[in-house]
Amino acid sequence: MVLYPENMITTPEGTPVRQVRPKTEGWSQKKDAEGRPLLQFASPKRGKPPLHLADLTPDERIAKVKELGLPGFRANQLEKHYFTHYTHDPAAMTDLPAESREEFVHGMLPPLLTEVRRLETDRGDTIKFLWKLHDGALVESVLMRYPGRITLCVSSQAGCGMNCPFCATGQAGLTRNMSAGEIIEQIVRANRLIADGGLGGKKRDDHSADRVSNIVFMGMGEPLANYARVMQAVRVMVDKDHGLGMSARGITVSTVGLVPAIKKLADENIPVTFALSLHAPDDHLRNELIPVNSRWKVDEALDAAREYFDKTGRRVSIEYALIKDMNDHGWRADLLADKLNERGRGWVHVNPIPLNPTPGSIWTASEVSVQNEFVRRLNDAGIPTTLRDTRGKEIDGACGQLVATEADIADAAVTPAEL
DSSP: OOOOGGGEEEOTTSOEEEOOOOOOSSSOOOBOTTSSBOOOOSOOOOOOOOOOGGGSOHHHHHHHHHHTTSOTTHHHHHHIIIIISOOOOGGGOTTSOTTTHHHHHHHHSOOOOEEEEEEEEGGGTEEEEEEEOTTSOEEEEEEEEETTEEEEEOOSEEEOSSOOTTOGGGGGOEEEEOOHHHHHHHHHHHHHHHHTTOSOOOOTTOOOOSSOOEEEEOSSSOGGGGHHHHHHHHHHHHOTTTSOOOOGGGEEEEESOOHHHHHHHHTSOOOOEEEEEOOOSSHHHHHHHSGGGGTSOHHHHHHHHHHHHHHHOOOEEEEEEEBTTTTOOHHHHHHHHHHHHHTOSSSEEEEEEEOOOOTTOSOOBOOHHHHHHHHHHHHHTTOOBOOOOOOOGGGTOSTTOOOOOHHHHHHHHTSOOOO
């Protein structure tokens, strides 16, 4: 197969088709000494966030409470206030001793996120938050009400080190990993807003609970590059006695393909939904689209995904952003189906996502007819495939759009820290 002569390729059947080559627009991709896209796996050294209740195991919380001079059972009371009533306000915790209450609460629940801005769309059913962390780093999360469920797209890193050219988040590189407490605080703050009636209104026949029911780790960052803190956050999410008591099946952890971490996740015995952001079934294109493919190839990532299914019994989701004339060719749908079917049936579901278009950019969504043909070929090959509807495009809150802009930085500079 001849690739990229004057933006054309020859398909396996010998048909010439247009091939747009990935490139960055409006920014310079960071490169290493050999000219390859730079990958950042380690978090840059910065001041650590204050230690928070959610960073600790239940036993560690009791020890910390005793260290602050109170009996261990106070940890359970504090957990109830934070994880059930979604508050860190000492004045609301009247069951705690008044003389030491404020110092105790601030010692266990230090402020982690300052809200800089809130944008709404979809008649109030989608809200994007811009948060400032203790060190000035900026992250975003997106809250979405659907019939029967409420989903929060959370960030796990400030920035991202995976350097994918079509994702706005990766343009500035990795600022730092987020703590488990900072991840959980996004959920607690969202639950507080929902409890106060701040997320649209339910339809009359919607009997879902008024709290976040689904989490997708698809905000800023590569979750599996911040493995330990993400997993601590997940444990807090699913803990019914000392955490948020969420269903693991409602939590989706995504990755661009960090194979060793995928295998580690499969051994956690927590049945979260696993999503692989693939975006191309052939190494030649994926090497440029997803730079981490230079470390772990398509087949290695798919083998690890199949292993996740084998160990957990949880069907894997393949995320695939459809980009016009770049990765949306029919032969790529066929190749993707072949690779998935080679690994068996019934273990995977494909989620094509129309890329959010930018006027005049090479990065734009596929034509509707092309999207439909891509989906048809996969379904006809026996691969369950559903075109995903994206929310929040009007407020730059959809997949791949989360990024701290110059306007965000300016607003954050005049936003006072929480007391």
